[in-house]
Amino acid sequence: MSLRKPMDSITDIAISVSGLSFSYGTNAVLNQVSLSVGQGEVLGLLGPNGAGKTTLLHILATLLKPRDGGVTYFGIAASDDLNGVRGNLCLIPQERAVDILLTVAGNLKLYALLQHVRANRIQEITRKAAVELDLVPHLRKTVFQLSGGLIRRLQFANALISEAPILLLDEPTLGIDPEGRRRIWNLIRDQAKDKGRTVIIATNDMGEADALCDRVVFLRHGTTAAVESPERLKALSTATVVRVQTSPVFEQLPQVSNVPGLVDMSIDHGVLQVGLTGLSGNLLTLLYAVQDSGRAIESVNVRPPSLEDAFAALVSHSLGREVAQE
Helix, strand or coil, rough: CCCCCCCCCCEEEEEEEEEEEEEEEEEEEEEEEEEECCCCCCCEEECCCCCCHHHHHHHHCCCCCCCEEEECCEEECCCHHHHHHHCCEEEEECHHHHCCCCCCHHHHHHHHHCCCCCCHHHHHHHHHHHHHHCCCCCCCCEEEHHCCHHHHHHHHHHHHHCCCCEEECCCCCCCCHHHHHHHHHHHHHHHCCCCEEEEECCCCCCCHHHHHEEEEEEEEECCCEEEEEHHHHHHCCEEEEEHHHHHCCCCCCCCCCCCCCCEEEEEEEEEEEEEEEEEEEEEEHHHHHHHHHHCEEEEEEEEEECCHHHHHHHHCHHHHHHHHHH
């Protein structure tokens, strides 16, 4: 059996997860997780450390078996055809997955052999991956001679060499410089939009999720707190972010809890950061309260909510309730 087929529409389901639960011993990591991922979609897995992102990714890669529930790939369960399913998956793990005794060129060739690339196409495909990831100047270097960022790029080359329709990426740009990160982001977009590959990314980088993902899944305490597009989550996070620079700077939170519309408050390197609803009516009240704390206001910066703000709201349950009520 082969699961590979033309991918005509994002509405076609590549992966369906139903009632998935998993435990390490008595420690429950995932609890009744259900979601679906369309062909050609980029889905982000977000959540605090320990939320179950990597565990879910490893279950999707068939490396772990769930306690309850199941996963189907193009309508086929792994239990019905494990080898067929695995042939349609490419996992790029967070841990290093390179052969330290080989050169960059040797690792690329090894990837091609493991992906069953025909012998007469190996040189063409590995050369193309090296060009795409700017690895050509390093082809003769051993892994020992590479920086951490270059190793991550080499590892990502497997996603380009593989023709599997489903890519599972665990922190794909961790430790990569900004230029290299943008390069990989563009490649991920191309793989999804031009080649119709389904991409699932576990990441702690909110900017990465916002830039790449059609939808994001927020995992919290092993359950899905929300499954929405980044744009919709940011729209639901109605609080405007206000940053107030003062002299002297804040070392602890001031007593301004009587300000109407105050959603949350924190201190970032001495700068007071406040989530505020009803901006036009409540901003002056906030600023007067800051002045009453005995500090002079040096600057005020106002910006719309980001995906990170939406994540903070989900952690505090407020946005989760709004999503559930829709």
